Amino acid sequence: MSAPAAESQSLTGVGPRQTCPSRGHASMPPERLPVEIWHLIxxxxxxxxxxxxxLRQTCPFLNLVxxxxxxxxxxxxxxxxxxxQTLGNLLAHDLQGDTGDCRQVPASRQALVRQNASPASYWAALSRAQPPSFRFQPSSFxxxxxxxxxxxxxxxxPNAHETLPASHPNAGTMDTTTTQxxxxxxxxxxxxxxxxxxxQQAHFVLFHGQLKSMRLPSATFNVADRNLSLDWRRLCNIFMRDEFKCRYQSQYSVAWWRNFE
Known part of the structure; x- marks a missing residue:
């Protein structure tokens, strides 16, 4: 008596019959999983x-998530x-005005307080002692x-959250963030x-633990709304491209590598 076909039984010879999936069998689409699960993955x-x-190139759904x-x-x-320097030029009139001898820079914030410095002279002295810098952070898309x-x-x-103490005569009238x-x-x-x-110049950008000096992609200032806008997808592309290049540049030297975008 001939033995049954191998595909008709399980490997142990007992149990339900095993059937081979048809070639036209469709896999589960990624949309079947909740978006939150994909986020975690x-x-x-x-x-x-x-x-x-x-993943972004796989399908529109995975591009979205x-x-x-x-x-x-x-x-x-x-x-x-x-x-x-360009930022210094922008702020020169406001923060570096006629406030006395530029060589006489107070050694500390306490020295400014003892001299009863006005808000204008305070920021002017601070900008001479430390080149100003301004930090922008995301607010919305x-x-x-x-x-x-x-x-x-x-x-x-600018700089290290410099503020005047409450005891200073000008402290109550000096809102540092609003002023800047x-x-x-x-x-x-x-x-x-x-x-x-x-x-048009390179500036420091911190993203996901990586710090780069780069030109901001498609960046514009809105003076009326007092904000900065940029193309965040291109920003991510620059960071991910550079990370990919740093990972493999020392191991492989191929022609396509230099044109990778």
Whole structure:
């Protein structure tokens, strides 16, 4: 008596019959899993380059959920800091005005307090002692449907959160963050030109634990709303591309490598 076909029984000879899946059998679409599960899966990946360059290209759904995860990374970890001579030119009139001998820089904030420094002379002396820098952090994405641009707000005063103590006679009238926003986004053709020059230069960008000096992609200043906007997808692309290059550049030397974008 002939033995039954191998595919008709399990390996042990008992149990339900095993059937081979048909070639036309469709796999479960990724949309069947909740979006929240996909978010967790992507966040658990060690290889962010794979998530950004591969998962986003798989299908529209995975493109959407992957970008949602990276948008969360951007909103929580991204910081843009402006500094340098161009910024000094922008602030020269306001922070470096006629406040006395520029060589006589107080050694500390306490020295300024003892001299009963006014807010104007305080910031002027501070800017001479330490070159000013301004830190922007994410506030929202616009428009809400496509999230094409990331809006960033000036989040604090220059340098190390310098403020006057409550005992100082000018302390009650000196809102450092408000003052710096007004100075940075002041109107006028000269200020507009200096801000435009800022956008053509490299600045420090911190994203997901990585710090780079780079030109901001598609960045613009909105003086009326007092914010900075940029293309956050291109920003992620730059960071992920550079991470990928750093990972393999020392191991492989191939022609396509130099053109990788």
């Amino acid at each position: 992507i966040m658990c990946l060690d290889d962010h380059c794979f998530a950004w360059f591969v 992957t970008e949602q995860v990276f948008a969360r990374y951007v909103s929580r970890t991204c910081t843009v800091r402006f500094a340098g 616009v428009p809400a449907t496509t999230k094409a641009k990331l809006l960033l707000k000036l989040c604090d005063a 926003v007004q100075v940075f986004f002041k109107s006028g053709a000269k200020a507009d030109a200096e801000r435009e020059r800022l956008l």
